[in-house]
Structure formats: C-alpha cells, structure tokens
Amino acid sequence: MSMESDNDISILANVKARVDKITIDGLKKTKDNLMVNMLQNKFKNIHNFQDLLVEAYEFRERLSGLGVFNRIEITIDTNRADATSTGYEIIYKVEEKGPLQGKISTMIDNNDGSLVLKSDLLNVLGGAEKLSVEYQVSKNSQKGVNVEFKAPIRPWTYYNPIFTSAAYQNSGERPWSGFHQTDRGVHVDLSLNSFADINHNFRWAGIWREIKAFGPSFQIREQSGHSLKSSIYHTMTIDRRELSPYLDYIVKLNQEYAGLGGDTSFIKQEFLVSNRMPLIGNISLEGSLKAGIINSSCGIADRFFLGGPMNLRGFKMNGVGPHSEGNALGASTYWITGLHLYAPLPFKKMNSSDSWLKTHFFLNAGNIGNFPFKGDHVKYFNNMVNRVRFSVGFGFVVSFPNFVRLELNYCFPLQHQPGDRLDRSIQFGIGFDYV
Known part of the structure; x- marks a missing residue:
C-alpha cells in the first residue's frame, strides 16, 4: 500500500x-x-x-x-x-435483471465436454428465487435434462441458507465398464455456512436407475435392469484456496447413507485434503490425499473407480482395480495421493505474472480394492498399502482459479497390478477435480 x-x-x-x-x-x-x-x-x-x-x-x-x-x-x-x-x-x-434469462455454454469435466442450454426464470416470487431448466449433451453420448428451483431462505444472515429442489433425467455410457446408465430422480437440498466459513450441504435424493450392459462381462450383465435408491447426503467443505500464498488448502468430506426405502443399503464416506505451499519464487509444491470406503456390498453404479489423467495418471480412465473380461468392476475402498511440483516455463522470468501456465512434475500413488475392515484390521490395512500403484511424469498445466484445469503430461507408470490398463504415453486431462 x-x-x-x-x-x-x-x-x-x-x-x-x-x-x-x-x-x-x-x-x-x-x-x-x-x-x-x-x-x-x-x-x-x-x-x-x-x-x-x-x-x-x-x-x-x-x-x-x-x-x-x-x-x-x-x-x-x-x-x-x-x-x-x-x-x-x-x-x-x-x-x-429481466425475468427470463437464457444462455448457451459449455461444461468440461472428466475429459468430456458438454453443450449446455439453460433458461432461468428469475425472482419468481420477489425473494430472489430462481427456476431453471437445463438441457445438456456431450460428445460421449451423455445427455440430460434438469428442472431446478432455488430460493435463499435468510440471505441477510451469516449462515445464508439456500433451499434447492430438482427433478432430472441423465443418461450416458460408461465405456470402461461396458454399460449404459439412465438416472431419473428428484432431490431437495439445504446448503449453509457455519462457523469459520465452513460450508455444509444436506440432501435427500430418490433415484430410479436403469443399467443396460453392452460389454462381455457377465458380472456387469447380471446387474442390468432397474433399481431404486433413496439416500441422504452430507458434504462439508473448507475451501481456503487462493486466499494467500501461505493459506491455500481445501478439505472436503462426502457422506452418503442409502437405505431409506429402495432396494439398496450402504454407508459411503469419502474425503479429500489438498494443500499448496510456495518454495522459491514462483515454484510451489502441492500435496493431496483422497480416500473412500463403503461399508457393505453395493451395485456397480455406487462403487469407486480409480485411474485417469486427473487422478492416478499413467493409467486409462477408471482402468485401475478389479476387472472382468476387460470391464472395470469398481471397488468398495480406495485411496490415492499426489505430489505436484509447479514451476514457471523455462523461458519465463521467475517473477512472471503468467501464473496460469506452468511446468508440472508429479508423483501419484494409490490403491483400490474390496478390503473388508473386519476382524484383523492390521491385515487389511497392509493389503491396502502393499499392492500400491505408482506413476511419475512431467508436462504442462493450465489452471484458472474457480474455472478449469488442463494437463498435458508424459506419464511413466512404475508399478501396477494384473488387470490394470496402462497409458504409458502422453496423457491429456481436463476437469475441475484432480489429485
């Protein structure tokens, strides 16, 4: 100043x-x-x-x-x-603003791009409510329609609770597992801030799902058909990214309880911790840890998958873990960690302001499987850390805060297990979430 x-x-x-x-x-x-x-x-x-x-x-x-x-x-x-x-x-x-707003945009995540047509009816009841209708179609045969009503409850308070209700239908292929999935459902949300700017989201969702297998795996084909799921979700987020060079981290916890009706029942928990710190000049180091566990058996639509250009690099998309006749089956437990070193381009000055484009060196390690945490916990913990997959590599990262991240890396998978699908070459990734 x-x-x-x-x-x-x-x-x-x-x-x-x-x-x-x-x-x-x-x-x-x-x-x-x-x-x-x-x-x-x-x-x-x-x-x-x-x-x-x-x-x-x-x-x-x-x-x-x-x-x-x-x-x-x-x-x-x-x-x-x-x-x-x-x-x-x-x-x-x-x-x-006018009462009716419309826009055409694109949405990019998990290496898939979508065209989004959206129309908003603003200030429906005079209290800053919004009624939205959205249609989305992607290049990978994903399509969906969503009707959503959103209303702030007490926007003048610190907690700023927001109510959301929606009805939707989404469908798309899961080529790594050899099936097509259609979801039809409704959900109601309540999101609010608590102390220390911690955000909470509570949701109930009822989903009618249909799976049509087209792959060779019998384990996938036997899950074809219709199913109903009724779940309660809770998401807690502490997001301190971009606040300062020395306070740049995110903590996220996802919890799901399925079994309030329907024909599936389980408890699913997942967390993410990520922190970035400056080293010298514009060189910085970032470490991330993500893990999840499901307490009981569930269908393939609810399992965890691992592998791809934005998490366990050097492997095909969702190509790590149990497979049957080339189709990924998913699993009930996983963990993955990532270590990233960012530096300016070699021909850029150390104090260059072009921070959106950097060179990137990474190391990923992770594991996925059906590890039942019953009986001898030490034994199953050892199973989780013994058959670890490792990969390293280097490349370029284009990162825009609160927007999207692009990576172009050359990957070297150093350790893998039978059945894993490797991608030992140049790998391109685009999306919001990464490890």
Whole structure:
C-alpha cells in the first residue's frame, strides 16, 4: 500500500459520520421486506467515514450476491437537514435483471465436454428465487435434462441458507465398464455456512436407475435392469484456496447413507485434503490425499473407480482395480495421493505474472480394492498399502482459479497390478477435480 493511500485512510478515519437514511431505488419485482431484512443490523456501528464506506460496499456485494440485479450504483450524500454535517444518506440505485434469462455454454469435466442450454426464470416470487431448466449433451453420448428451483431462505444472515429442489433425467455410457446408465430422480437440498466459513450441504435424493450392459462381462450383465435408491447426503467443505500464498488448502468430506426405502443399503464416506505451499519464487509444491470406503456390498453404479489423467495418471480412465473380461468392476475402498511440483516455463522470468501456465512434475500413488475392515484390521490395512500403484511424469498445466484445469503430461507408470490398463504415453486431462 502506498504512503498516499495510508494517509487517505487515516484522514477518512478521522471524519465523524453516521447514517441517517438509506434508499434503494429501482426495485420492481423484488419485495421491499427482503430489502428491509437485508438491512437488519447494518450501518448501526458507524463511527467515521471509513466505517461508512466499508459497510456501504459490503452491503453492495451482498445485494449483488442475490443474483437479481444487473447494476448497483452507490451515491453517498450529506443529510442537508443535519446541522452537524455528520449525518449521511446512502442511495443504492439498482437495475433488476429481466425475468427470463437464457444462455448457451459449455461444461468440461472428466475429459468430456458438454453443450449446455439453460433458461432461468428469475425472482419468481420477489425473494430472489430462481427456476431453471437445463438441457445438456456431450460428445460421449451423455445427455440430460434438469428442472431446478432455488430460493435463499435468510440471505441477510451469516449462515445464508439456500433451499434447492430438482427433478432430472441423465443418461450416458460408461465405456470402461461396458454399460449404459439412465438416472431419473428428484432431490431437495439445504446448503449453509457455519462457523469459520465452513460450508455444509444436506440432501435427500430418490433415484430410479436403469443399467443396460453392452460389454462381455457377465458380472456387469447380471446387474442390468432397474433399481431404486433413496439416500441422504452430507458434504462439508473448507475451501481456503487462493486466499494467500501461505493459506491455500481445501478439505472436503462426502457422506452418503442409502437405505431409506429402495432396494439398496450402504454407508459411503469419502474425503479429500489438498494443500499448496510456495518454495522459491514462483515454484510451489502441492500435496493431496483422497480416500473412500463403503461399508457393505453395493451395485456397480455406487462403487469407486480409480485411474485417469486427473487422478492416478499413467493409467486409462477408471482402468485401475478389479476387472472382468476387460470391464472395470469398481471397488468398495480406495485411496490415492499426489505430489505436484509447479514451476514457471523455462523461458519465463521467475517473477512472471503468467501464473496460469506452468511446468508440472508429479508423483501419484494409490490403491483400490474390496478390503473388508473386519476382524484383523492390521491385515487389511497392509493389503491396502502393499499392492500400491505408482506413476511419475512431467508436462504442462493450465489452471484458472474457480474455472478449469488442463494437463498435458508424459506419464511413466512404475508399478501396477494384473488387470490394470496402462497409458504409458502422453496423457491429456481436463476437469475441475484432480489429485
């Protein structure tokens, strides 16, 4: 921060101020009581003009987060009726978005690209609700339609709970396992923030699934047909990525309990821990650990899979673990760890600002199988760590925060097990999640 900026802030902190009046102009469909509630406990602890500016722009960000305004302008003026000249009026001039929005976009994940057609009906009831209809089709025969209603419950609180309900149908091929899957279902969600900015999502989902096998494996074919699943999900996320060079980590826990009706029952848990730290200049080191376990047998649609260009590199997509006649069967337990070293391109300066493109050196290790944690726990733990797959490699990474990650690597699988499908060559990966 410059010396001039420090002086400006100190001057504003010495100017006494209070807020006498707040006006929000331009509301049409948005209800007045929503704005009244949004202003609860705001602008009450204003002692100087610096406090006033900070609070005014924080409230602007909160209004923007409702997603119903195209533009929000702030005007701060003196209260002409105040003889002390310390009273101020804050005027927010807003422009609401049109009630119907549509867009065409692309979505990329797990090395598959999709075309997404979406239409939104905004501010349905005047409380920043949104009704969305979405159609998605990908180059790998994936397609789906989703109708979703989303509504903030108390957006003026720290917890900011959001209610979501949806009905959907998705279908697509699972070529690594030799079957086609169609899901038809409904779900209701509640997401909220808790202390220390920890995000929680609670969901109930009812799914009608249909599996049609086209591969040679009898173990896949015997699971063909229809099934029903009713599950409760909980996801906890602590995301501190991009906050600072020394505070760059994410912790994520997924839990599922299936068995509230339907014809399948199990408990499934999965967690991810990832941390990045700077070394020298723009060189950084990142370590990740991801693991999951299912407490009982379940169908192939709910099992874990491992392998591919964004997790256990050097292996085919979902090509690690139990197979039958070339088809991946998945498993009930897995773990994978990754160590990544990032550095600027050789011809770039050490302090280059082009941080989105870097060279990449990696080491991956992991295992997957049906390891029943009963009886001799030491024995089964040893089984998990004895038949480990290893791979190393190098390449390039293009990473955009909160968007997408692209990798182009040359991979060397150093250790594998019978049945694993190797990819000992140049491997391209694109997606959001990686290890």
